Amino acid sequence: MASPMSAGRFLDILRDEGVRVVEVGDWEHHNRNHKGPWGPVHGVMIHHTVTKGSAHTVALCRDGRPDLPGPLCHGVITKDGTVHLVGYGRANHAGLGDDDVLRAVIGEKRLPHDNEANTDGNRHFYGFECENLGDGEDPWPEAQLEAIEKVSAAICRHYDWTERSVIGHLEWQPGKVDPRGFTMAWLRERIHERLK
Numbered sequence: 489m490a491s492p493m494s495a496g497r498f499l500d501i502l503r504d505e506g507v508r509v510v511e512v513g514d515w516e517h518h519n520r521n522h523k524g525p526w527g528p529v530h531g532v533m534i535h536h537t538v539t540k541g542s543a544h545t546v547a548l549c550r551d552g553r554p555d556l557p558g559p560l561c562h563g564v565i566t567k568d569g570t571v572h573l574v575g576y577g578r579a580n581h582a583g584l585g586d587d588d589v590l591r592a593v594i595g596e597k598r599l600p601h602d603n604e605a606n607t608d609g610n611r612h613f614y615g616f617e618c619e620n621l622g623d624g625e626d627p628w629p630e631a632q633l634e635a636i637e638k639v640s641a642a643i644c645r646h647y648d649w650t651e652r653s654v655i656g657h658l659e660w661q662p663g664k665v666d667p668r669g670f671t672m673a674w675l676r677e678r679i680h681e682r683l684k
Contacts, residue, residue: 489528490647495576497646498562502571505642507635510572512550518559519577525611526578531593531653532640533582533613534675535561536620536666542566545619550574561617563639569631571616571639581617582609585660596652602662609660614643622668636675641682651679 493501495516502509519526539545545564549572552558559575566572584605590612592599616639620626640654647653656672657664 490530492527492529492577493646498576499573501642501646502563502639505638505645507638507642508570510570512546512572512574515550515559515573516576518550518575520557520559520580520610521577524578524608527611529614529647530590530612531614531649531655532643533609533615533655533657533660534636534640534667534672535581535615535617535657536622536668537564537617538622538666539619540621540626542568542570542619545617546572546574549617552580556580561615563616565616565618565632565635565639567619567629567632569629569635571635578610579615580610581615582613582657583661585609586662589655589660593653593655596650599655599659602658602660605661613655613660616640618667620667620669622666624668626669628669633670633675633678637678637682640675640679644679644683651676651683654679 549560549564559579561581564572586602587607657666
């Protein structure tokens, strides 16, 4: 069982991995912990935002929407590869997902097909929203892909996890398609290489 690291340690491991970080407001204390527990943590979840424009994307992920209060992740990865920390603790990013997938992540085994939504993912995953329209055509600049790789590897390194602890939203919750534009198998291979 892995406890969430402190906000200060989280910031340190990202910087140690070479991530360019911007701290947004009082991110260390901005969370949804009053809605339920955060932890134990078991992995990292990658999303795309379906937005355009970095400032708008960061503000949306920090503040949320009327139907979904923020923070909507822990970090927003903009197209230039900057990671904007917008919250720390429970965040509205994963929603309900498949308990079989969670067990596979914990065991670092091949993921089963997600066919139900019966488990609280906001409790168990670090979440990163990546600025992209999610239409399969909006490009993923190398700086952004490298930042996704680095944040994932930093967290895995801290917990002594392998790349199998990094999943996409589409692998967790039926009906989700994010991230779209690259495969999670491809991303996990990059993370594997970085962790060597």
